[in-house]
Amino acid sequence: MTATRHYLLAAGGTGGHMLPAYALAGELIARGHRVALVSDDRGLKIPGAPHELETHVLPAGRVTGGPVGWIKAALAIRKGRRMAIDLIRDFDPAVVVGFGGYPSLPSLLAAGATKRPRVLHEQNAVLGRVNRMMAPRVDAVAVAYHNIQRYPAGHELKKHITGNPVRDEIIAIREEGFPPLTEDGIFRLLVVGGSLGATVLSDVVPAAIAMLPRALLDRLQVVQQCRDADLDEVRGKYADMGVAAECATYIADFPDRLRWAHLVIARAGASTVAELACAGRPAIFVPYPHAMDNHQTWNVVDMVEAGGARSIPQPQFTASELAKQIQRMALEPGALENAAARAASCGLPDATRDLADLVESLAAPPMMDVIRVGALSGQRAAASGMASARMGGE
Template sequence: MTATRHFLLAAGGTGGHMLPAYALAGELISRGHRVALVSDDRGLKIPGAPAEMETHVLPAGRVSGGPIGWIKAALAIFKGRRMAIDLIGAFDPAVVVGFGGYPSLPSLLAAGATKRPRVLHEQNAVLGRVNRMMAPRVDAVAVAYHNIQRYPAGHELKKHITGNPVRDEIVAIREEGYPPLPEDGIVRLLVVGGSLGATVLSEVVPAAIAMLPPALLSRLQIVQQCREADLETVRAKYADLGVAAECAPYIADFPERLRWAHLVIARAGASTVAELACAGRPAIFVPYPSAMDDHQTYNVVDLVEAGGAISFAQPDFTPAEVAKHIQRMALEPGALENAAARAASCGLPDATRDLADLVESLAAPPMMDVIRVGASSSQRAAASGMASARTGEQ
């Protein structure tokens, strides 16, 4: 039986940072460990956190806004570091894991000051600012892609390809395989644009569908996520074409829709790319051009090189090009099935397990709790009490 350990996770306030942290937390808790998570107010509002996980908010300034902004950020980070040192003293984590974003920085700095093992997880194919700064200082860096940009030279030995954790429902899709696509059968298209949709998809995809030959048009079924402002316009365009289409501002049952789909058109956020690869669904990607360090463009490199996807820079994402690709994939025998298999070859369905294995491997043996320097039994009892008192903090 695995001995119970304590693990402290620290993540930025976006879904891209928080969801992998939630996945790791759930896996560690299922193995009998205790987990606490540090983020900002935004992060702790993101749904999906395991009920058994403690949560804490620590100050962490964002480095921006010129010299005055930098000074304010430094003061906030320093304050957060002092508070994180107190938290580490109370919770006594075996390992501290950072998922990127400025809210992860104080805990990582505090872990260094208290000589705790540190692990980073990078969701994107370009190392983010905080992870880039901390990578030379930590014990291990878990990455999601073979092609990682801006990774510091000389630290390759600490890099581990684990992938991005995905939901169990997505792994189940992979196990079921690609949906049958008989000749002259229905072709099912799923269009998603991130958490809020993307206007470029609402403009280009219906125009591309209008260019398809009538024989293919009659075989299409579409589910498309749209911004609220674009919703009625997109619905009207599909109605005029006589295409069976369902449009909504948010796709609540995304795993079920992904199971249903033969082809996906999407932005290239890390979670989306990981889920499509794991499920084994061919895709047309349109990376968000304003993403920091253009990381969405790099997120799809592995899939594109494997033949499981095609990627268009947004200026090249035109109705004519999209129509051409849909028509080729839908009408060429075996094209969609082949692309699906190639996409699946890039999937890493064991990412959560592998990340948890890596984190556990850096934890000190349980016997170290008995001989930890400076930790008397009374201090450990007090620490346990403080940690328990913080359970459920928002």
């Protein structure tokens, strides 16, 4: 039976940081541990936290805005570090886990000051700024891809490929396999563009579909996520072509739509790439060109090299290029099935479990807890005896 531990997680204020933290928290809680999470106000508003998760807000600051901004950030980080030290001494975590983003930095610095084991998780294929800074100082770094950029030299031994945690509903799709596609059967296309959709997909995808041969158009069904401002125009384009299409600003039943799809056109955020790989769905990725450190381009490298996806940089993402890629995948016998299998080969469905195993492995053995508690008790007894002696002498 696993001994109960306390674990402290620290994550930045975006879904990319918070959702893996929530997944790990849920797994550790299910294993009988007590878990607390540190973030900022923005992060703790993101839904998905386990009910049993304790949460704390600490000042962190962002290192932006020139010298004045840097000074303000340094003061906020210093204040957050002092508060995190108090939290660590009170909560007594066996391990502190950082998920990137500036709100994770004070807790990681405090963990170093209090001699606690530290683990980083990086969801993208390029280490973010905080994780780059802390990677040489921590005990282990969990990464999601084989091709990792900006990883510090000389620290390869502490790198562990765990992947990004993925929802159980997505993993279930993997077990069901790829939906059959016959030469005269319905061809189902899913288009997603991040949390808010992407105007470039609203512009290019319908134009590309208009270039497809009529025999393929007659077999085509489309589900497309669009920005609210693009919704009516995109619907009208598909109606004019006579293509069966559903368009919405948000795809609430995404796992069901992914199960339904034969091909996905998408941005290349870490969660999207992980979900498509775990589900085993071939994709055409259009990486967001303004992502920090161009990380979306690197996120797809593993899947593209395996043959499970194609990547089109946004400047080359034209209607004619997309139409060509869709036809190659849809009309060549066995192409989609083969790509689906290759995509699935990149999936890491046990990411949550493997990350939890890594974190647990750095906790002190139960006997060390007994020794540490005994030592602390001895120190307290000694301090109490000294205090009594002083009182007696007075």
